Amino acid sequence: MSRLLKVYLRNIFKQKGYYVCTGISLLIGVIIPFIISLFIKSTDTITLASRIVDSFKVDIIIVIFVTLFVCSDFTDGTAKNFIARGYSRRQILYGKYLASLIAVGVYFLGCLAFTLAFFAKDGLNFTISDLYMILAAIATAVASTGLYVIVANTAEKVSTGIAVNIIMFSFFSLLLEGLTTLLKLNINLSNYWITGLTGLMGEKAVLVDLFKVIGIAAVYLVLLFEISNFIIKKKEVK
Amino acid sequence: MADMLVARDIVKIYGKRTVLKKVNMNIQKGDIYGFIGKNGAGKTTFMRVILSLTYPQSGDVKLFGDKTLQEVGLKVGSLIEAPGIYKNLTGEENLRRFSILYGADPDKAPELLKLVGLNNTGKKKVKDYSLGMRQRLGIAIALIGDPELLLLDEPINGLDPEGIKEIRDLILKLNEEKGITFLISSHLLDELGKVVTKYGIINDGEMLEEIDAEELREKCKQKLTIEVDDLAKAMSIAAKIVKEENLSGNKHIMTVEGEVSKAAELNTALVKGGVAVKAIYPNSDTLEEYFMKRIGE
Known part of the structure; x- marks a missing residue:
């Protein structure tokens, strides 16, 4: 498994798409807001920074580089080289997931470092609530990355993977929000969808909410991997 | 092994x-x-x-x-x-x-x-x-x-x-x-x-x-090709010496599968029976010919 992870990490970190996506993300999330902030003087830079860090959860960026990485095995036809040497479909899926998680983590850290470098010159006023919020975002990212990897691995094609991961799941989120309004529910259903779990954290994040997010994310992950293992178990590898 | x-x-x-x-x-x-x-x-x-x-x-x-x-x-x-x-x-x-x-x-x-x-x-x-x-x-x-x-x-x-x-x-x-x-x-x-x-x-x-x-x-080797002037007559004479299912013919060429050792006997019988034998030689199928035969084409 370590050899598999090593190869996948090389694949993802030597992929141009990863750096293009990160670059775009930094441009939209840090550089442009920084330029704007030079003209519009804000006293609450940390609030602005945290809003920007939040904007890095731009799922689209993650979806694109994760899908490009996961599907490259199928588009290059290299997946069969793994299977034919005795690696199981399950090991391959977990390998891709772990490599994607590491890449997403590096992406987050990179974005965070840039944000702090640009916006936190006057020091940080970090509360426990902020920490809970970040941990909830990490739990959501861990679960949603699992979803993106599984969808891309099942779709095998970049276009299908991106289409399903972005369009279908965005539509699903909207649908849940629509249902909430239509049924006049007290809870927002879209906050329970895998990509929107941070919505469960209130204005002032508390520990109970964080546990709730982590618990739901874990249930999603287990369910997704069980379903995926069932689907890929007998799947043909081209 | x-x-x-x-x-x-x-x-x-x-x-x-x-x-x-x-x-x-x-x-x-x-x-x-x-x-x-x-x-x-x-x-x-x-x-x-x-x-x-x-x-x-x-x-x-x-x-x-x-x-x-x-x-x-x-x-x-x-x-x-x-x-x-x-x-x-x-x-x-x-x-x-x-x-x-x-x-x-x-x-x-x-x-x-x-x-x-x-x-x-x-x-x-x-x-x-x-x-x-x-x-x-x-x-x-x-x-x-x-x-x-x-x-x-x-x-x-x-x-x-x-x-x-x-x-x-x-x-x-x-x-x-x-x-x-x-x-x-x-x-x-x-x-x-x-x-x-x-x-x-x-x-x-x-x-x-x-x-x-x-x-x-070995299998491919065992084939005898005989060029004759009268194929029908040659086939009927040969059928008394070798198994009929091993015989096949086309125009003036008679082919005997798997009974190469009977070349001399066949030659003698054909000549005695009034068939002119222009040539008689063993030859072999190529892998391709064997394969085509095996798959029935």
């Missing part, structure tokens, strides 16, 4: 079509097994089953005695259909990356490139390689980690005559020097005939025959 690959009753069904019908295969250590059949006969599907790229509806594959692919995967190299390669990397980078995956020494990559004649490709990306170069790289990837069993599906596809000879020599060299066992499928029967020690003939998903190359050569 030790069993390297034993497949029993492999059945593979796609939709309503049965692609493999209880196929059996036995490959012993040191064999160069030629797997021959028409397009769509089931060769590639069978090799894919062995490599777990597809699962059979029933049947069993054992490698190196009684092990599964998952247990011995690193000892099995393969090239199935188009080679699986990272197109944005160079040949050497590809070999290094797969060496890590297979637990082999990445520094042996240049040696492997040299072995398949790609040592002068430098920084050229694989996406700029020709079909033949990609095929060679695919073979090099299959050779990573010194596998004991190599499965090659149409390995000489896209190669020029020189390349075909090089790959043929490489197969013989690896078989003789390193004792690597091969399972090779190919349409180029004459090329296959130059290296193979055992054949498996598959047609329409059924394994028709597994036969040693030596035995096949």
